[in-house]
Amino acid sequence: MNDAYIYDSLRSPRGIGRPTGALHATTSVDLSSQMMNAILDRNDFDSAELDDVIWGNVTQVGEQGACVGRTAVLMSDLDQSVAGLAINRFCGSGLEAANLAARQVQSGAAEAFIAGGVEMMSRVPMGSDGAAIAADPRAAIGSYFVPQGISADLIATKYGFTREMADAMAVESQARAAKAWSEGRFDKSIVPVRDINGRILLDRDEYMRPGTDMEALAKLNPAFEQMGLVMPGFDAVALLKYPEIEKINHIHHAGNSSGIVDGSAAMLIGSKAFGEKYGLKPRARFKATARIGTEPTIMLTGPVPVTEKILKAAGMSIKDIDLFEVNEAFASVVMRFEQAFDVDHSLVNVNGGSIAMGHPLGATGTMVLGTALDELERSDKTTALATLCIASGMGVATIIERV
Numbered sequence: 001m002n003d004a005y006i007y008d009s010l011r012s013p014r015g016i017g018r019p020t021g022a023l024h025a026t027t028s029v030d031l032s033s034q035m036m037n038a039i040l041d042r043n044d045f046d047s048a049e050l051d052d053v054i055w056g057n058v059t060q061v062g063e064q065g066a067c068v069g070r071t072a073v074l075m076s077d078l079d080q081s082v083a084g085l086a087i088n089r090f091c092g093s094g095l096e097a098a099n100l101a102a103r104q105v106q107s108g109a110a111e112a113f114i115a116g117g118v119e120m121m122s123r124v125p126m127g128s129d130g131a132a133i134a135a136d137p138r139a140a141i142g143s144y145f146v147p148q149g150i151s152a153d154l155i156a157t158k159y160g161f162t163r164e165m166a167d168a169m170a171v172e173s174q175a176r177a178a179k180a181w182s183e184g185r186f187d188k189s190i191v192p193v194r195d196i197n198g199r200i201l202l203d204r205d206e207y208m209r210p211g212t213d214m215e216a217l218a219k220l221n222p223a224f225e226q227m228g229l230v231m232p233g234f235d236a237v238a239l240l241k242y243p244e245i246e247k248i249n250h251i252h253h254a255g256n257s258s259g260i261v262d263g264s265a266a267m268l269i270g271s272k273a274f275g276e277k278y279g280l281k282p283r284a285r286f287k288a289t290a291r292i293g294t295e296p297t298i299m300l301t302g303p304v305p306v307t308e309k310i311l312k313a314a315g316m317s318i319k320d321i322d323l324f325e326v327n328e329a330f331a332s333v334v335m336r337f338e339q340a341f342d343v344d345h346s347l348v349n350v351n352g353g354s355i356a357m358g359h360p361l362g363a364t365g366t367m368v369l370g371t372a373l374d375e376l377e378r379s380d381k382t383t384a385l386a387t388l389c390i391a392s393g394m395g396v397a398t399i400i401e402r403v
Contacts, residue, residue, distance in 0.1 A: 001106045001107070002105060002106050002107070002108050002271055002272070003105075003106070003271070003272055003285050003286075004101070004102035004103075004105035004106045004269060004270070004271065004285070004286045005269065005270060005271070005272065005275060005282035005283070005284065005285055005286070005403065006098075006267055006268070006269055006282065006283050006284045006285075006286075006369075006373060006400065007043060007268040007269070007270055007275055007280045007281070007282055007283065008039055008042055008043050008267065008268040008280075008283070009189060009265075009266075009267045009268075009283070009366075009369070009370035009373055009374070010035065010038050010039065010042070010189050010190070010191050010265065010266055010267075010370070011035070011189055011190065011191065011263065011264065011265035011266070011363070011366070011367050011370060012031060012034070012035060012190075012191055012192075012193050012202070012263050012264045012265070013190055013192070013193065013202045013203055013204050013205050013206065013263070014205045014206060014207055014259075014261040014262065014263040014357050014358040014360055015122070015193075015201075015202050015206045015207075015261060015262040015263065016122070016206050016207050016259075016260075016261060016262075016358075017120075017121035017122045017207075017259070017260035017261045017262055017358070017360075018122050018260075019122060021122045021206060021261075021262060022193075022201050022202040022206050023120070023122065023193055023201060023202055023206075023262040023263075024122040024123065024262070025195070025201075026120070026193060026195075026201065026262070027063055027120065027123065028057070028063055028064045028068050028072075028118050028119075028120045028123070028124065028264075029063070029068055029071045029072045029075050030075065031118055031120065031193060031262070031263075031264045032055065032068065032069075032072035032075075032076075032116075032118045032264050032266075033072045033073075033075040033076035034076075034191065034193060034194065034264070035116060035118075035191060035264045035265060035266040036053065036072060036073065036076040036077075036078055036114055036116075036266060037076050037077050037078075038191040038266070039114055039266050039267075039268050040076075040077055040078065043268055043278070043280055044278060044279070044280075045112075045274075045277075045278040045280065046079075046278075047077070047078040047079045047082060048079040048081050048082070049111065049112060049274070050078070050079075050082045050112050050113060050114060051104070051110035051111060051112055051113055052082065052083050052084070052085055052101075052110070052113055053069050053070075053072070053073050053078070053082055053083065053084045053085065053113065053114045053115070053116075054069065054085045054087060054097040054098075054100050054101050054113060054114075054115045054116075055068060055069030055072065055084065055085065055086050055087070055097060055115075055116055055117055055118065055362075056086075056087055056088070056089070056093025056094040056095075056096065056097045056116065056117025056118070056362040056363065056365060056366065057069070057086050057087075057088065057093060057117060057118055057119065057362035058088055058090055058091070058093055058119060058126075058361040058362045059119065059121075059124045059125070059126060059127070059128055059129045059361070059362075060086060060088055060129060061124065061128055061129040062124055062128070063120075063123065063124065064118075064119075064120065064124045067084060067085070067086045068086050068118065069084035069085050069086040070083065070084030070085070070086070071084070072084065072118075078114075087100070088362075089291070089390060089394065089396065090361070090390045090391040090392065090394070091327065091329060091359070091361055091364060091365070091388050091389065091390050091391060092291070092365050092388045092390040092394065092395070092396035093117050093361065093362045093365060094116060094117035094265060094362055094363045094364055094365030094366035094367065094369075095365025095366065095368070095369055095386060095387075095388055095396050095397075095398055096291065096365065096396055097115040097116060097117055097365070097366065098115045098116075098267055098269060098365070098366055098369055098398065099286075099289040099291070099396070099398055100115070101113035101115040101267075101269040102269055102286040102289060102398075103289060105269060105270060105271050106286070111270055111271045111273065111274045112268070112269070112270035112271065112274045113268075113269045113270065114266055114267070114268055114269075115266070115267050115269055115366065116264065116265045116266035116267060116363065116366045117264065117265060117360075117362035117363040117364075117365065117366050118263070118264040118360070118362055118363050119262065119263065119264075119360040119361040119362040119363055119364075120262045120360075121260045121261060121262055121360060121361070122260075122262050123262070126260065126361065133145055133296075133392055143296045143297070143392075143393075144237055144238070144240060144241040144296070144297040145237070145296070145297070146234040146237050146238050146297055146299075147224070147227060147234060148299060148300065148329070148330075148391060149223055149224030149227070149252060149257070149330075150224055150227065150228050150234045150235065150238055150248070151238075151297065151298055151299035151300050152224070152252050152257070152300055152329070152330035152331075152332050152333065153222075153224055153228070153248050153249065153250045153251060153252055153332070154238050154242065154245070154248055154297070154298050155298060155300060155301060155330075155332040155333065155336055156249060156251045156252070156331075156332040156335075157245055157247075157248050157249045158242065158245060158298070159332070159335070159336050159339060161251065161331070161332050161335045161336075162249075162251065163249075163251035163256075164214075165331075165335060166251050166252065166256040166330075166331035166332060166335070167214055167217040167218065167255065167256055167331075168214065169256065169328075169331045169334060169335065169345075169355070170212065170217060170255050170256035170331055170355045170356075171212055171213060171214060171217065172345075173328060173349065173352045173353050173355040173356040174208065174209055174210055174211075174212040174352065174355070174356045175210070175352075176349065176350065176351055176352035176356070177205070177208050177210070177351060177352025177353075177356035177357050178208060178210035178352075178356075179351075180350075180351035180352060181204065181205070181208075185351055185374065185375070185378060186351070186371075186374070188374060189370055189371075189374055190203065190204075205357045205358070206261075207259045207261050207356070207357055207358040208352075208356050208357055209356075212255065216255070217253070217255040217256065220253040220254060220255050221253060222250035222251065222252065222253055223250075223252055223253045223254060223257065224250055224252060225250040228248055228250060235247075235248045237297070238297055238298075241295075241297040241298075242297070242298070251331075251332070252330050252331065252332070255355075256330070256331040256355060257329070257330050257331070257355065258327075258328055258329050258330065258353075258354035258355055258358065258359035259354065259355070259356075259357070259358035259359060260358065260359070261357070261358030261359065261360050262360055263358070263360030263363050263364075263367070264360070264363050265363045265366035265367045265370060266366065267366055267369070267370065268280075269286075282403045283373055283377070283402070283403060284373050284376070284400040284401060284402050284403055285400065285401045285403055286398065286399075286400055287314055287383070287399040287400060287401050288310050288313050288314035288316075288397075288398070288399045289310070289396075289397070289398050289399075290306050290309045290310035290313060290396070290397045290398075291306060291394065291395065291396045291397075292305050292306040292309055292394065292395045292396075293393060293394050294393040294394060294395060295393055296392050296393035297393075298393075299389070299391065299392065299393045300329060300330065300332075300333050300389035300390075301333075301336060301389070301395075302387075302388075302389045302390055302393065302394050302395020302396070303326055303327075303333065303336075303337045303387040303388065303389055303395050303397070304336065304337060304340045304341075304395075305395060306387060306395030306396060306397045307337070307341065307385065307387055307395075307397055309397075310385070310397045310398075310399055314399055316399070318341045318342075318343065320383060321347075321383055321384065321385045321399070322347070322376070322379075322381035322382055322383050322384060323347055323350060323372055323375055323376060323379070323381055323383075323384040323385075324337075324343060324347055324348045324349070324372075324384070324385050324386075324387075325348075325349060325353075325368040325369070325371055325372045325384065325385070325386040325387070326338075326348055326349060326353075326387055326388075327353065327354055327359065327364055327365075327368055327387070327388040327389065328349060328353035328354040328355040328356075328359075329354060329359060329388070329389050331355065333389045334348060334349065334353070337387070350375050350379075351371055351374075351375060353368075364388065365386070365388055365396065368386045368388065369386045369398055369400070372384035372385075372386050372400065373400060373402070376400075376402040377402060381402070382401060382402050383399065383400070383401050383402070384399070384400055384402075385397060385398070385399050386398050386400075
């Protein structure tokens with residue numbers, strides 16, 4: 001096996017995913033091409049030597065359809081000989097894009113990639129591409145389909161997490177993100193988004209609410225109680241699958257769940273030979289990658305078994321990991337991860353997460369891996385694990401070592 005390295009990692013700021021958001025006028029291909037150009041501008045290499053661009057994107061319809069990865073390549077300054085691939089592993093797409101690139105380099109099949117992802121949730125609404133697992137009765141009935149919010153509340157109920165615990169995690173996420181920004185921890189990775197005239201549209205994560213406190217969150221109504229209890233009554237479906245649970249406790253709301261945002265991220269991944277040819281300094285090495293399928297009703301527990309799988313593959317234990325990035329899709333996802341591995345919260349999402357900054361579905365996986373890399377360098381630590389829960393019951397994970 002060859003080594004696969006991360007040579008650069010960058011992202012856009014995350015814009016509020018509504019028509020009032022700063023990035024709403026920017027298309028997916030425009031934002032993606034800006035990230036690709038930034039990789040090219042920051043690293044002196046011949047883009048014609050890239051083997052591919054692998055680009056995560058979840059809602060592949062309309063202006064995000066027809067292989068947004070290739071269209072963005074054509075809009076960018078990359079050589080037109082560079083192909084483009086759009087992949088969809090739901091929320092894990094951005095991390096899977098990096099993993100796919102790394103595995104091809106490790107196998108010797110390729111030398112260099114740009115991997116990343118994009119989601120413009122203000123322009124292409126989540127779910128607007130349809131969903132066979134929900135729309136096809138055979139798939140829905142057979143899998144005991146429920147929406148993700150019900151799954152998040154089911155996790156909280158099954159594993160004993162209260163609303164107060166979830167709200168406390170949300171307050172901490174906001175505080176950590178605010179501190180990270182105030183201390184310039186994201187400076188090396190943020191690429192300001194510009195309009196066609198070069199004017200900066202956004203240079204800072206827009207979704208954050210740094211003044212959030214427990215009192216403010218306590219005023220928010222549970223977001224998924226109605227869909228759980230009133231027709232179509234998804235609580236009843238979940239309880240058919242989990243009859244040991246008497247009643248689902250609905251603890252999640254907008255303040256302790258991930259935010260709907262726009263954003264994109266990119267990484268330059270390549271072999272040792274590629275880096276040496278162009279004098280590029282590697283920042284981290286891929287140590288292991290993994291993905292897994294999980295029970296689809298509770299759905300969002302994937303970070304636990306996929307972490308068990310990747311640790312086994314790497315010959316490591318949880319104590320060998322210095323830092324963790326566990327995507328904050330919902331507070332209960334992170335709390336379940338910490339509970340399962342007895343991990344101290346001080347090591348998890350050190351700079352805040354998607355509750356504070358938002359979750360641009362197809363890009364988040366690349367973002368969390370990049371955040372982990374930046375934090376390894378800042379804190380002078382060695383090894384990080386990034387993982388995300390995924391719709392329909394999946395998980396994805398990556399372990400990197402700082403070089």
